[in-house]
Amino acid sequence: MELSTVRDAFDRVAKKQKVSSSKSQEVIDQVGHEIEQTVAKMQSTQDSSTPVDQKSILAALKSKLNTISPQNQLEGSQKELNVNLNKCSKVLEKVFNPDISKAYRNVDFDIHILNQIIANHFYREGLFDAADCLIKEAGEPEAISLKCQFVEMHQIIEAVRSRNLEPALNWVSANREKLTQVGCNLELKLHTLCFVDILQKKSRSEALNYARINLAPFASVHMYEVQKLMGCLLWAGKLDKSPYSDITDITHWEKLVDELIQQFCSFMGQSSSSALGVAIAAGVEGLPTLLKLANVMAVKKQEWQAMKQLPVPVDLGKEFQFHSIFVCPVSRDQSNDDNPPMLLPCGHVLCNQSIVKMSRKGTRTFKCPYCPQDASVSECRQLYL
Amino acid sequence: MEIDALPNGNSPAATSTPSPATTPAGSTPVSKAGQLSESLKLEHQFLRVPFEHYKKTIRANHRVVEKEMSSVISGVSQAADGDLSQDDAVSHLNSLVSRLQGLKRKLEEGNLAEHLQAQRCKARIDHLESVDLENVAEWNNTRVKRILVDYMLRMSYYETAIKLAQSSNIQDLVDIDVFQEAKKVIDALRNKEVAPALAWCADNKSKLKRSKSKFEFQLRLQEFIELVRDGNSMRAITYTRKYLAPWGATHLKELQRVFATLAFRSNTECLQYKALFEPKQWDFLMDQFKQEFCRIYGMTLEPLLNIYMQAGLSALKTPFCYEDDCPKEDPLSQESFRKLASPLPFSKQHHSKLVCYITKEIMDTENPPLVLPNGYVYSTKALEEMASKNNGNITCPRSGLVCDYSEVVKAFIS
Numbered sequence: 001m002e003l004s005t006v007r008d009a010f011d012r013v014a015k016k017q018k019v020s021s022s023k024s025q026e027v028i029d030q031v032g033h034e035i036e037q038t039v040a041k042m043q044s045t046q047d048s049s050t051p052v053d054q055k056s057i058l059a060a061l062k063s064k065l066n067t068i069s070p071q072n073q074l075e076g077s078q079k080e081l082n083v084n085l086n087k088c089s090k091v092l093e094k095v096f097n098p099d100i101s102k103a104y105r106n107v108d109f110d111i112h113i114l115n116q117i118i119a120n121h122f123y124r125e126g127l128f129d130a131a132d133c134l135i136k137e138a139g140e141p142e143a144i145s146l147k148c149q150f151v152e153m154h155q156i157i158e159a160v161r162s163r164n165l166e167p168a169l170n171w172v173s174a175n176r177e178k179l180t181q182v183g184c185n186l187e188l189k190l191h192t193l194c195f196v197d198i199l200q201k202k203s204r205s206e207a208l209n210y211a212r213i214n215l216a217p218f219a220s221v222h223m224y225e226v227q228k229l230m231g232c233l234l235w236a237g238k239l240d241k242s243p244y245s246d247i248t249d250i251t252h253w254e255k256l257v258d259e260l261i262q263q264f265c266s267f268m269g270q271s272s273s274s275a276l277g278v279a280i281a282a283g284v285e286g287l288p289t290l291l292k293l294a295n296v297m298a299v300k301k302q303e304w305q306a307m308k309q310l311p312v313p314v315d316l317g318k319e320f321q322f323h324s325i326f327v328c329p330v331s332r333d334q335s336n337d338d339n340p341p342m343l344l345p346c347g348h349v350l351c352n353q354s355i356v357k358m359s360r361k362g363t364r365t366f367k368c369p370y371c372p373q374d375a376s377v378s379e380c381r382q383l384y385l
Numbered sequence: 386m387e388i389d390a391l392p393n394g395n396s397p398a399a400t401s402t403p404s405p406a407t408t409p410a411g412s413t414p415v416s417k418a419g420q421l422s423e424s425l426k427l428e429h430q431f432l433r434v435p436f437e438h439y440k441k442t443i444r445a446n447h448r449v450v451e452k453e454m455s456s457v458i459s460g461v462s463q464a465a466d467g468d469l470s471q472d473d474a475v476s477h478l479n480s481l482v483s484r485l486q487g488l489k490r491k492l493e494e495g496n497l498a499e500h501l502q503a504q505r506c507k508a509r510i511d512h513l514e515s516v517d518l519e520n521v522a523e524w525n526n527t528r529v530k531r532i533l534v535d536y537m538l539r540m541s542y543y544e545t546a547i548k549l550a551q552s553s554n555i556q557d558l559v560d561i562d563v564f565q566e567a568k569k570v571i572d573a574l575r576n577k578e579v580a581p582a583l584a585w586c587a588d589n590k591s592k593l594k595r596s597k598s599k600f601e602f603q604l605r606l607q608e609f610i611e612l613v614r615d616g617n618s619m620r621a622i623t624y625t626r627k628y629l630a631p632w633g634a635t636h637l638k639e640l641q642r643v644f645a646t647l648a649f650r651s652n653t654e655c656l657q658y659k660a661l662f663e664p665k666q667w668d669f670l671m672d673q674f675k676q677e678f679c680r681i682y683g684m685t686l687e688p689l690l691n692i693y694m695q696a697g698l699s700a701l702k703t704p705f706c707y708e709d710d711c712p713k714e715d716p717l718s719q720e721s722f723r724k725l726a727s728p729l730p731f732s733k734q735h736h737s738k739l740v741c742y743i744t745k746e747i748m749d750t751e752n753p754p755l756v757l758p759n760g761y762v763y764s765t766k767a768l769e770e771m772a773s774k775n776n777g778n779i780t781c782p783r784s785g786l787v788c789d790y791s792e793v794v795k796a797f798i799s
Contacts, residue, residue: 007510014503017443021496024450032485039478042471054474058465065461070454078447085440096429101685101692107728109691113721118533130549137542275716277529283697288423290696309731314700318747322715323705324739329799334734336704343756347797384761385739
């Protein structure tokens with residue numbers, strides 16, 4: 001990606017623009033100066049002036065201006081600037097893809113659905129003002145319950161970020177059962193941070209009190225963590241020199257925020273990251289391939305609009321893999337309920353239809369295409385991915 | 386910053402790639418840096434729009450200077466060729482001098498405006514160069530916001546666009562001022578006034594001519610129709626002579642068709658001509674304007690959001706997304722996304738990609754899939770962890786089957 005060529009081309013333009021601008025100033029000054037001089041000449045010969053003198057003075061001015069030729073000068077510097085402007089445009093077209101809408105299909109997105117998706121995205125990201133503004137401008141109905149839940153979530157997060165753990169503790173104890181069900185020890189983590197905070201800012205005895213009330217219930221299940229925290233008491237005031245120094249690490253707070261968001265959203269039945277963000281990110285990764293494909297298929301516009309499945313794979317990062325897809329190495333078909341993946345006795349996997357074909361509908365044994373081990377249909381087991 | 390595509394993260398030299406995945410045999414290795422570089426290539430509009438704006442300002446300023454200079458020069462010629470008294474000549478010349486001084490001031494103002502726009506272009510180049518593997522998450526977040534502001538501006542949700550840009554401090558990275566220029570024209574068209582639109586056409590004459598645009602013609606036609614609607618037949622005819630006749634050479638048929646409305650009244654029932662009197666014509670003009678506007682600034686005709694969403698949804702779309710147990714992390718688990726994606730093609734895979742139900746991680750040669758006696762498949766990592774915490778016992782989370790770790794077999798999936 002030659003961004004440096006873009007920068008160079010643009011710097012050249014900016015330079016030429018300055019040159020052109022100062023040239024224009026110069027030219028204007030020149031012309032102004034000549035005229036002023038002429039006026040002075042005319043006024044100095046006031047007493048003995050005759051119309052003839054005036055005529056010749058003005059004629060001299062006119063021919064002087066002709067020689068200076070300000071319009072040509074202006075045009076000249078502008079021409080040079082234009083050349084560089086055009087060069088810069090060409091560089092832009094070369095370095096970037098000039099038209100990313102080539103892969104666009106003529107299907108309209110329902111504006112209302114899109115606006116609601118955006119509003120939900122704003123709620124999740126805490127941009128409540130923007131969400132309200134959008135709903136007003138677009139005239140969409142408000143998703144009140146969703147908004148309230150996200151408002152609550154952001155209040156808790158804001159509080160945690162300003163080191164106030166109370167709203168978080170309230171929420172966590174209200175959802176204690178659900179959290180233990182998923183095996184999440186958020187409550188312990190919160191109390192840990194609180195405990196360390198007290199230990200650093202207040203006295204050892206206060207910290208000990210706190211531990212007795214809040215950490216004790218966790219002792220049975222999380223003995224090791226509680227023991228560690230008790231050990232910290234010995235280093236009150238010099239925790240950063242203790243063997244437990246990493247407990248003072250401020251990244252714990254951000255990690256806690258992340259985990260809070262994850263659990264909160266999961267209880268709401270939402271994903272932990274914005275769906276809109278994920279879809280756009282997938283689009284950014286996939287668009288270059290789609291544009292290449294659209295280019296190749298440029299002539300077959302009908303086919304492009306009507307296709308039910310993309311003809312080429314669009315490689316996305318691991319983070320976009322949400323489903324197990326099994327592709328039979330023999331038939332290249334994607335497996336589904338009607339054609340499930342089957343495990344051969346040798347450990348290799350083929351789709352059911354391939355096995356049916358190779359075994360002549362179950363009448364013969366066949367050889368696995370990977371290792372030449374024999375197999376029969378009855379030895380194959382269906383897999384649930 | 387030159388970002389060259391790095392080799393696949395398996396080589397020891399590429400230490401900065403955060404996720405060196407072992408790719409299945411046969412698929413193209415794509416490193417994170419290479420992906421970054423590809424995604425930057427999609428940002429043509431990001432640089433082109435402020436650049437076009439910059440060009441326009443430069444050219445407009447230059448035209449002002451040229452015009453003033455030629456009138457001053459011809460003013461001098463006038464004085465030299467004419468017969469003025471000395472006082473008149475002196476005051477005439479002095480007025481020319483003050484015009485030049487005014488021009489200097491205008492030039493300085495124009496210079497300032499150009500400088501600001503050049504700064505904006507530079508800021509955007511800086512922004513593109515600023516992305517690296519460390520701040521990529523934040524940079525992507527900014528990109529989402531930029532895309533959303535672009536959407537708001539095109540849908541005319543100006544307040545939301547401004548709020549969003551301000552709250553994330555990305556005013557330099559979005560084109561609100563360019564769109565506000567368009568807003569004036571669109572609002573006027575909504576009020577059935579063509580004057581700002583015609584002024585816009587005059588401003589962009591050369592570009593519109595180059596793209597053989599007939600937008601000005603359509604505006605003139607609409608003005609003509611309004612004159613007919615008001616019953617001003619005589620004015621309509623003189624209007625035609627002045628403004629529509631020049632277009633007759635290239636667009637005769639359309640001109641004739643509209644001109645014939647003179648014969649009808651605005652409440653005509655004749656379908657062909659009734660359509661021309663419809664208020665919908667104004668909506669059509671607004672759409673036309675939006676298209677011409679986007680074309681001139683090098684913007685895509687569709688909002689960036691739609692372009693990226695179409696690509697993303699299609700790339701993510703599998704038949705499994707529409708099932709009830711679709712994981713919540715998949716955007717297509719939500720009804721709204723499913724609806725948007727329904728007319729789009731499904732994605733295609735050439736190679737198996739398996740995701741463990743328990744850990745949500747990919748099951749590949751480093752973390753191979755294991756098969757329980759009842760056919761359910763989970764990753765080695767998940768089952769090893771489960772076995773270590775449960776005395777070597779495994780419980781299938783989906784079927785409930787309990788078995789020993791020794792009973793699982795390895796599956797080989799390429």
